[in-house]
Amino acid sequence: MVIINISSTKRTEFIDITSQIERVIREKEIEEGICIIFCPHTTAGLTINENADPSVRSDIIAHIEKLIPYRGHYLHLEGNADSHIKASIFGSSLSLIVKNKRLILGRWQGIYFCEFDGPRERKVYVKVLSG
Amino acid sequence: MVIINISSTKRTEFIDITSQIERVIREKEIEEGICIIFCPHTTAGLTINENADPSVRSDIIAHIEKLIPYRGHYLHLEGNADSHIKASIFGSSLSLIVKNKRLILGRWQGIYFCEFDGPRERKVYVKVLSG
Amino acid sequence: MVIINISSTKRTEFIDITSQIERVIREKEIEEGICIIFCPHTTAGLTINENADPSVRSDIIAHIEKLIPYRGHYLHLEGNADSHIKASIFGSSLSLIVKNKRLILGRWQGIYFCEFDGPRERKVYVKVLSG
Numbered sequence: 001m002v003i004i005n006i007s008s009t010k011r012t013e014f015i016d017i018t019s020q021i022e023r024v025i026r027e028k029e030i031e032e033g034i035c036i037i038f039c040p041h042t043t044a045g046l047t048i049n050e051n052a053d054p055s056v057r058s059d060i061i062a063h064i065e066k067l068i069p070y071r072g073h074y075l076h077l078e079g080n081a082d083s084h085i086k087a088s089i090f091g092s093s094l095s096l097i098v099k100n101k102r103l104i105l106g107r108w109q110g111i112y113f114c115e116f117d118g119p120r121e122r123k124v125y126v127k128v129l130s131g
Numbered sequence: 132m133v134i135i136n137i138s139s140t141k142r143t144e145f146i147d148i149t150s151q152i153e154r155v156i157r158e159k160e161i162e163e164g165i166c167i168i169f170c171p172h173t174t175a176g177l178t179i180n181e182n183a184d185p186s187v188r189s190d191i192i193a194h195i196e197k198l199i200p201y202r203g204h205y206l207h208l209e210g211n212a213d214s215h216i217k218a219s220i221f222g223s224s225l226s227l228i229v230k231n232k233r234l235i236l237g238r239w240q241g242i243y244f245c246e247f248d249g250p251r252e253r254k255v256y257v258k259v260l261s262g
Numbered sequence: 263m264v265i266i267n268i269s270s271t272k273r274t275e276f277i278d279i280t281s282q283i284e285r286v287i288r289e290k291e292i293e294e295g296i297c298i299i300f301c302p303h304t305t306a307g308l309t310i311n312e313n314a315d316p317s318v319r320s321d322i323i324a325h326i327e328k329l330i331p332y333r334g335h336y337l338h339l340e341g342n343a344d345s346h347i348k349a350s351i352f353g354s355s356l357s358l359i360v361k362n363k364r365l366i367l368g369r370w371q372g373i374y375f376c377e378f379d380g381p382r383e384r385k386v387y388v389k390v391l392s393g
Contacts, residue, residue, distance in 0.1 A: 001230050034165075034389055036165050036228055039237075042179070042239045042240055047353075047354075050346055055343075056304075059343040064347075067329060072194070074190045076184055076187050084181055084187045085190060088191055090350065091178075095226045095356075096355065125228055129164070131262065131392060132361050167359055169366065171366070171371060172368055207321050215312055215318045215321065219311050219352065223356070261393060
Protein backbone atom coordinates (compact mmCIF):
# COMPACT_ATOMS: atom_id res chain seq x y z
CA MET A 1 0.00 0.00 0.00
CA VAL A 2 1.30 3.41 -0.95
CA ILE A 3 0.33 6.68 0.78
CA ILE A 4 -0.11 9.84 -1.28
CA ASN A 5 -0.02 13.14 0.63
CA ILE A 6 -2.26 15.99 -0.49
CA SER A 7 -2.41 19.60 0.70
CA SER A 8 -5.66 21.34 -0.13
CA THR A 9 -5.77 25.13 -0.22
CA LYS A 10 -9.51 25.90 -0.32
CA ARG A 11 -12.66 24.73 1.48
CA THR A 12 -13.88 22.93 -1.65
CA GLU A 13 -11.42 21.87 -4.31
CA PHE A 14 -10.89 19.00 -6.75
CA ILE A 15 -7.19 18.09 -6.86
CA ASP A 16 -5.85 16.05 -9.80
CA ILE A 17 -3.95 13.03 -8.43
CA THR A 18 -3.75 11.08 -11.72
CA SER A 19 0.03 11.40 -12.15
CA GLN A 20 0.71 10.29 -8.56
CA ILE A 21 -1.48 7.20 -9.03
CA GLU A 22 0.20 6.45 -12.37
CA ARG A 23 3.61 6.68 -10.69
CA VAL A 24 2.55 4.07 -8.09
CA ILE A 25 1.54 1.69 -10.92
CA ARG A 26 4.85 2.25 -12.74
CA GLU A 27 6.94 1.65 -9.62
CA LYS A 28 5.04 -1.53 -8.66
CA GLU A 29 5.80 -2.94 -12.15
CA ILE A 30 2.59 -4.96 -12.14
CA GLU A 31 1.71 -6.25 -15.61
CA GLU A 32 -2.04 -6.87 -15.17
CA GLY A 33 -4.34 -6.32 -12.23
CA ILE A 34 -6.47 -3.83 -10.38
CA CYS A 35 -5.86 -0.68 -8.36
CA ILE A 36 -7.95 0.39 -5.35
CA ILE A 37 -7.78 4.06 -4.30
CA PHE A 38 -9.10 4.82 -0.83
CA CYS A 39 -9.81 8.14 0.90
CA PRO A 40 -9.55 7.79 4.71
CA HIS A 41 -11.38 11.07 5.45
CA THR A 42 -15.09 11.68 6.18
CA THR A 43 -15.27 15.18 4.67
CA ALA A 44 -13.52 14.39 1.38
CA GLY A 45 -14.09 11.95 -1.46
CA LEU A 46 -12.79 10.69 -4.78
CA THR A 47 -14.11 11.01 -8.32
CA ILE A 48 -13.08 10.52 -11.94
CA ASN A 49 -14.04 13.25 -14.40
CA GLU A 50 -12.83 15.47 -17.25
CA ASN A 51 -9.15 16.42 -17.24
CA ALA A 52 -9.32 19.04 -20.02
CA ASP A 53 -11.64 22.03 -19.46
CA PRO A 54 -11.35 23.09 -15.76
CA SER A 55 -14.82 24.65 -15.97
CA VAL A 56 -16.24 21.11 -15.68
CA ARG A 57 -14.83 20.84 -12.14
CA SER A 58 -16.11 24.35 -11.34
CA ASP A 59 -19.59 23.32 -12.54
CA ILE A 60 -19.56 20.14 -10.46
CA ILE A 61 -18.44 22.02 -7.32
CA ALA A 62 -20.95 24.87 -7.84
CA HIS A 63 -23.87 22.53 -8.49
CA ILE A 64 -23.12 20.25 -5.52
CA GLU A 65 -22.92 23.39 -3.36
CA LYS A 66 -26.39 24.36 -4.64
CA LEU A 67 -27.79 20.91 -3.78
CA ILE A 68 -25.98 20.61 -0.43
CA PRO A 69 -25.28 24.15 0.82
CA TYR A 70 -22.48 24.98 3.27
CA ARG A 71 -24.87 27.16 5.29
CA GLY A 72 -27.88 24.86 5.63
CA HIS A 73 -29.90 23.74 8.65
CA TYR A 74 -27.89 20.88 10.08
CA LEU A 75 -27.65 19.24 13.52
CA HIS A 76 -23.89 18.60 13.44
CA LEU A 77 -22.33 21.65 15.09
CA GLU A 78 -18.83 21.65 13.60
CA GLY A 79 -19.86 23.67 10.53
CA ASN A 80 -19.04 20.88 8.12
CA ALA A 81 -22.23 18.80 7.97
CA ASP A 82 -22.46 19.60 4.25
CA SER A 83 -18.91 18.25 3.77
CA HIS A 84 -19.90 14.89 5.29
CA ILE A 85 -22.97 14.66 3.05
CA LYS A 86 -20.91 15.53 -0.05
CA ALA A 87 -18.30 12.91 0.92
CA SER A 88 -20.95 10.17 1.03
CA ILE A 89 -22.40 11.24 -2.32
CA PHE A 90 -19.00 11.10 -4.06
CA GLY A 91 -17.72 8.04 -2.21
CA SER A 92 -14.48 6.97 -0.54
CA SER A 93 -13.11 4.42 -2.97
CA LEU A 94 -12.37 3.91 -6.65
CA SER A 95 -11.59 0.64 -8.43
CA LEU A 96 -9.42 0.79 -11.55
CA ILE A 97 -7.90 -1.68 -13.99
CA VAL A 98 -4.18 -2.10 -14.75
CA LYS A 99 -3.14 -3.49 -18.14
CA ASN A 100 0.34 -3.70 -19.72
CA LYS A 101 1.76 -2.00 -16.61
CA ARG A 102 -0.51 1.02 -17.18
CA LEU A 103 -3.61 2.38 -15.49
CA ILE A 104 -6.62 2.15 -17.80
CA LEU A 105 -8.33 5.55 -18.09
CA GLY A 106 -10.47 7.08 -20.80
CA ARG A 107 -8.91 9.80 -22.94
CA TRP A 108 -10.61 12.62 -21.01
CA GLN A 109 -10.50 11.08 -17.55
CA GLY A 110 -8.51 12.34 -14.60
CA ILE A 111 -8.64 11.09 -10.99
CA TYR A 112 -9.59 13.76 -8.46
CA PHE A 113 -9.35 14.08 -4.71
CA CYS A 114 -12.51 15.98 -3.71
CA GLU A 115 -11.81 18.30 -0.78
CA PHE A 116 -15.05 19.41 0.90
CA ASP A 117 -13.67 20.82 4.18
CA GLY A 118 -10.26 22.29 3.49
CA PRO A 119 -7.73 23.63 3.58
CA ARG A 120 -6.23 20.54 5.22
CA GLU A 121 -3.41 18.03 5.00
CA ARG A 122 -4.94 14.86 3.51
CA LYS A 123 -3.91 11.34 2.49
CA VAL A 124 -5.01 8.85 -0.12
CA TYR A 125 -4.13 5.14 0.01
CA VAL A 126 -3.35 3.17 -3.14
CA LYS A 127 -3.27 -0.62 -3.36
CA VAL A 128 -2.32 -2.53 -6.51
CA LEU A 129 -3.22 -6.20 -6.85
CA SER A 130 -1.69 -8.38 -9.56
CA GLY A 131 -3.76 -10.93 -11.47
CA MET B 132 -17.41 -14.95 0.61
CA VAL B 133 -19.00 -14.19 3.98
CA ILE B 134 -22.65 -13.17 4.48
CA ILE B 135 -23.54 -10.61 7.14
CA ASN B 136 -27.19 -10.48 8.23
CA ILE B 137 -28.74 -7.13 9.10
CA SER B 138 -32.15 -6.33 10.60
CA SER B 139 -33.23 -2.76 10.01
CA THR B 140 -35.88 -1.25 12.29
CA LYS B 141 -36.86 1.98 10.49
CA ARG B 142 -37.69 3.02 6.91
CA THR B 143 -34.42 4.96 6.62
CA GLU B 144 -31.51 4.06 8.85
CA PHE B 145 -27.70 3.89 8.66
CA ILE B 146 -26.47 0.77 10.48
CA ASP B 147 -22.81 0.53 11.55
CA ILE B 148 -21.36 -2.75 10.22
CA THR B 149 -17.68 -1.89 10.82
CA SER B 150 -17.09 -4.46 13.58
CA GLN B 151 -18.71 -7.27 11.54
CA ILE B 152 -16.46 -6.46 8.55
CA GLU B 153 -13.39 -6.28 10.81
CA ARG B 154 -14.27 -9.71 12.23
CA VAL B 155 -14.35 -11.19 8.70
CA ILE B 156 -10.85 -9.80 8.05
CA ARG B 157 -9.53 -11.20 11.36
CA GLU B 158 -10.99 -14.66 10.75
CA LYS B 159 -9.65 -14.85 7.17
CA GLU B 160 -6.15 -14.13 8.54
CA ILE B 161 -5.15 -12.39 5.32
CA GLU B 162 -1.95 -10.38 5.72
CA GLU B 163 -2.32 -7.96 2.77
CA GLY B 164 -5.05 -7.52 0.21
CA ILE B 165 -8.38 -5.93 -0.54
CA CYS B 166 -11.94 -6.30 0.73
CA ILE B 167 -15.06 -5.87 -1.42
CA ILE B 168 -18.36 -5.22 0.37
CA PHE B 169 -21.48 -5.74 -1.73
CA CYS B 170 -25.13 -4.90 -1.03
CA PRO B 171 -27.50 -7.22 -2.98
CA HIS B 172 -30.58 -5.00 -2.52
CA THR B 173 -32.01 -2.31 -4.81
CA THR B 174 -33.48 -0.11 -2.06
CA ALA B 175 -30.41 -0.02 0.19
CA GLY B 176 -26.78 1.01 -0.22
CA LEU B 177 -23.41 1.31 1.49
CA THR B 178 -21.37 4.29 2.62
CA ILE B 179 -18.38 5.21 4.77
CA ASN B 180 -18.74 8.22 7.04
CA GLU B 181 -18.19 9.58 10.55
CA ASN B 182 -18.38 7.10 13.43
CA ALA B 183 -18.35 9.64 16.27
CA ASP B 184 -21.17 12.21 16.33
CA PRO B 185 -24.44 10.43 15.33
CA SER B 186 -25.88 13.80 14.21
CA VAL B 187 -23.75 13.44 11.05
CA ARG B 188 -25.83 10.41 10.01
CA SER B 189 -29.03 12.26 10.92
CA ASP B 190 -27.95 15.19 8.74
CA ILE B 191 -27.11 12.91 5.79
CA ILE B 192 -30.46 11.10 6.07
CA ALA B 193 -32.46 14.34 6.47
CA HIS B 194 -30.75 16.07 3.57
CA ILE B 195 -31.07 13.12 1.19
CA GLU B 196 -34.77 12.98 2.12
CA LYS B 197 -35.05 16.67 1.18
CA LEU B 198 -33.38 16.06 -2.21
CA ILE B 199 -35.23 12.78 -2.92
CA PRO B 200 -38.54 12.88 -0.97
CA TYR B 201 -40.43 9.74 0.05
CA ARG B 202 -43.70 11.33 -1.13
CA GLY B 203 -42.70 12.62 -4.56
CA HIS B 204 -44.25 12.21 -7.99
CA TYR B 205 -42.94 8.87 -9.19
CA LEU B 206 -44.11 6.29 -11.75
CA HIS B 207 -43.10 3.20 -9.75
CA LEU B 208 -46.19 2.25 -7.76
CA GLU B 209 -44.70 0.32 -4.83
CA GLY B 210 -44.18 3.46 -2.73
CA ASN B 211 -40.39 3.07 -2.69
CA ALA B 212 -39.25 4.85 -5.87
CA ASP B 213 -37.29 7.27 -3.66
CA SER B 214 -35.51 4.29 -2.02
CA HIS B 215 -34.32 3.03 -5.43
CA ILE B 216 -33.00 6.49 -6.36
CA LYS B 217 -31.20 6.85 -3.02
CA ALA B 218 -29.68 3.37 -3.45
CA SER B 219 -28.16 4.35 -6.81
CA ILE B 220 -26.79 7.62 -5.40
CA PHE B 221 -25.03 5.86 -2.49
CA GLY B 222 -23.95 2.80 -4.46
CA SER B 223 -23.93 -0.97 -3.93
CA SER B 224 -20.25 -1.69 -3.40
CA LEU B 225 -17.24 -0.51 -1.41
CA SER B 226 -13.58 -1.37 -2.01
CA LEU B 227 -11.26 -1.35 0.99
CA ILE B 228 -7.61 -2.14 1.65
CA VAL B 229 -6.29 -4.77 4.10
CA LYS B 230 -2.81 -4.31 5.59
CA ASN B 231 -1.11 -6.23 8.43
CA LYS B 232 -4.27 -8.33 8.82
CA ARG B 233 -6.33 -5.20 9.50
CA LEU B 234 -8.87 -3.19 7.53
CA ILE B 235 -7.51 0.26 6.67
CA LEU B 236 -9.95 2.95 7.79
CA GLY B 237 -9.46 6.59 8.72
CA ARG B 238 -9.70 7.50 12.41
CA TRP B 239 -13.26 8.82 12.10
CA GLN B 240 -14.55 6.35 9.51
CA GLY B 241 -17.23 3.73 10.04
CA ILE B 242 -18.85 1.49 7.41
CA TYR B 243 -22.61 1.88 7.16
CA PHE B 244 -25.41 -0.16 5.63
CA CYS B 245 -27.88 2.45 4.31
CA GLU B 246 -31.44 1.22 4.68
CA PHE B 247 -33.84 3.23 2.50
CA ASP B 248 -36.92 0.97 2.58
CA GLY B 249 -37.03 -0.77 5.95
CA PRO B 250 -37.73 -2.28 8.27
CA ARG B 251 -36.45 -5.41 6.53
CA GLU B 252 -34.12 -8.37 6.87
CA ARG B 253 -31.04 -7.58 4.76
CA LYS B 254 -27.72 -9.11 3.78
CA VAL B 255 -24.28 -7.81 2.90
CA TYR B 256 -21.62 -9.90 1.15
CA VAL B 257 -17.94 -9.57 2.01
CA LYS B 258 -15.09 -10.89 -0.11
CA VAL B 259 -11.43 -10.67 0.90
CA LEU B 260 -8.71 -11.14 -1.70
CA SER B 261 -5.09 -11.69 -0.70
CA GLY B 262 -2.22 -10.05 -2.58
CA MET C 263 -9.55 -7.29 -19.55
CA VAL C 264 -12.63 -7.55 -21.76
CA ILE C 265 -14.20 -4.63 -23.65
CA ILE C 266 -17.97 -4.40 -24.00
CA ASN C 267 -19.32 -2.12 -26.74
CA ILE C 268 -22.50 -0.16 -26.12
CA SER C 269 -24.57 1.97 -28.51
CA SER C 270 -26.85 4.42 -26.74
CA THR C 271 -29.84 5.82 -28.62
CA LYS C 272 -31.01 8.69 -26.37
CA ARG C 273 -29.42 11.58 -24.48
CA THR C 274 -30.15 9.93 -21.14
CA GLU C 275 -30.64 6.19 -20.97
CA PHE C 276 -29.88 3.29 -18.60
CA ILE C 277 -28.76 0.26 -20.63
CA ASP C 278 -28.84 -3.21 -19.02
CA ILE C 279 -25.39 -4.84 -19.43
CA THR C 280 -25.92 -7.68 -16.92
CA SER C 281 -25.92 -10.48 -19.47
CA GLN C 282 -22.73 -9.21 -21.15
CA ILE C 283 -20.93 -9.07 -17.78
CA GLU C 284 -22.21 -12.57 -16.90
CA ARG C 285 -20.89 -13.87 -20.22
CA VAL C 286 -17.41 -12.51 -19.40
CA ILE C 287 -17.46 -14.36 -16.05
CA ARG C 288 -18.59 -17.61 -17.73
CA GLU C 289 -15.90 -17.43 -20.41
CA LYS C 290 -13.12 -16.66 -17.92
CA GLU C 291 -14.11 -19.81 -15.98
CA ILE C 292 -12.96 -18.26 -12.71
CA GLU C 293 -14.25 -20.20 -9.70
CA GLU C 294 -14.00 -17.51 -7.01
CA GLY C 295 -12.89 -13.89 -7.16
CA ILE C 296 -13.95 -10.36 -7.90
CA CYS C 297 -15.04 -8.42 -10.97
CA ILE C 298 -14.28 -4.73 -11.59
CA ILE C 299 -16.42 -2.89 -14.14
CA PHE C 300 -15.02 0.43 -15.37
CA CYS C 301 -16.59 3.18 -17.48
CA PRO C 302 -13.92 5.17 -19.40
CA HIS C 303 -16.23 8.11 -20.20
CA THR C 304 -16.76 11.39 -18.32
CA THR C 305 -20.41 11.89 -19.28
CA ALA C 306 -21.62 8.37 -18.44
CA GLY C 307 -21.58 6.17 -15.35
CA LEU C 308 -22.52 2.79 -13.92
CA THR C 309 -25.13 1.70 -11.40
CA ILE C 310 -26.88 -1.38 -10.06
CA ASN C 311 -30.64 -1.19 -9.61
CA GLU C 312 -33.95 -2.95 -10.19
CA ASN C 313 -34.20 -5.22 -13.25
CA ALA C 314 -37.97 -5.82 -13.12
CA ASP C 315 -40.22 -2.74 -13.36
CA PRO C 316 -38.70 -0.34 -15.96
CA SER C 317 -40.51 2.58 -14.27
CA VAL C 318 -37.79 2.47 -11.59
CA ARG C 319 -35.20 3.50 -14.18
CA SER C 320 -37.56 6.17 -15.52
CA ASP C 321 -37.98 7.54 -11.98
CA ILE C 322 -34.22 7.61 -11.37
CA ILE C 323 -33.58 9.39 -14.69
CA ALA C 324 -36.43 11.89 -14.18
CA HIS C 325 -35.42 12.73 -10.62
CA ILE C 326 -31.72 13.15 -11.42
CA GLU C 327 -32.76 15.45 -14.26
CA LYS C 328 -34.77 17.50 -11.75
CA LEU C 329 -31.77 17.76 -9.40
CA ILE C 330 -29.21 18.37 -12.17
CA PRO C 331 -31.07 19.93 -15.13
CA TYR C 332 -29.81 19.72 -18.72
CA ARG C 333 -30.56 23.43 -19.21
CA GLY C 334 -28.96 24.94 -16.11
CA HIS C 335 -26.49 27.77 -15.62
CA TYR C 336 -23.12 26.16 -16.22
CA LEU C 337 -19.68 27.48 -17.22
CA HIS C 338 -18.73 24.54 -19.46
CA LEU C 339 -19.84 25.52 -22.96
CA GLU C 340 -20.31 22.14 -24.64
CA GLY C 341 -23.92 21.77 -23.46
CA ASN C 342 -23.16 18.70 -21.36
CA ALA C 343 -22.08 20.13 -18.00
CA ASP C 344 -25.04 18.33 -16.40
CA SER C 345 -23.83 15.04 -17.91
CA HIS C 346 -20.42 15.43 -16.23
CA ILE C 347 -22.05 16.17 -12.86
CA LYS C 348 -24.39 13.17 -13.19
CA ALA C 349 -21.41 10.95 -14.13
CA SER C 350 -19.58 11.89 -10.92
CA ILE C 351 -22.68 11.30 -8.79
CA PHE C 352 -23.20 7.79 -10.20
CA GLY C 353 -19.53 6.87 -10.40
CA SER C 354 -17.22 5.20 -12.92
CA SER C 355 -16.58 1.82 -11.32
CA LEU C 356 -18.39 -1.10 -9.73
CA SER C 357 -16.87 -3.92 -7.66
CA LEU C 358 -18.64 -7.27 -7.70
CA ILE C 359 -18.05 -10.73 -6.24
CA VAL C 360 -17.69 -13.97 -8.22
CA LYS C 361 -18.60 -17.27 -6.51
CA ASN C 362 -18.96 -20.76 -8.02
CA LYS C 363 -18.15 -19.29 -11.47
CA ARG C 364 -21.13 -16.92 -11.19
CA LEU C 365 -21.54 -13.21 -10.59
CA ILE C 366 -23.20 -12.55 -7.23
CA LEU C 367 -26.22 -10.28 -7.68
CA GLY C 368 -29.39 -9.82 -5.66
CA ARG C 369 -32.62 -11.23 -7.09
CA TRP C 370 -33.82 -7.85 -8.36
CA GLN C 371 -30.45 -6.41 -9.36
CA GLY C 372 -29.32 -5.56 -12.88
CA ILE C 373 -26.12 -3.76 -13.92
CA TYR C 374 -26.74 -0.58 -15.91
CA PHE C 375 -24.61 1.63 -18.12
CA CYS C 376 -25.88 5.17 -17.42
CA GLU C 377 -25.75 7.29 -20.57
CA PHE C 378 -26.00 11.00 -19.77
CA ASP C 379 -24.86 12.51 -23.08
CA GLY C 380 -25.99 10.21 -25.87
CA PRO C 381 -26.60 8.97 -28.37
CA ARG C 382 -22.99 7.76 -28.62
CA GLU C 383 -20.79 4.71 -29.10
CA ARG C 384 -19.49 3.73 -25.66
CA LYS C 385 -17.28 1.13 -24.02
CA VAL C 386 -17.14 -0.59 -20.66
CA TYR C 387 -14.07 -2.49 -19.39
CA VAL C 388 -14.43 -5.66 -17.33
CA LYS C 389 -11.63 -7.22 -15.29
CA VAL C 390 -11.99 -10.49 -13.37
CA LEU C 391 -9.49 -11.39 -10.67
CA SER C 392 -9.29 -14.90 -9.24
CA GLY C 393 -8.77 -15.55 -5.54
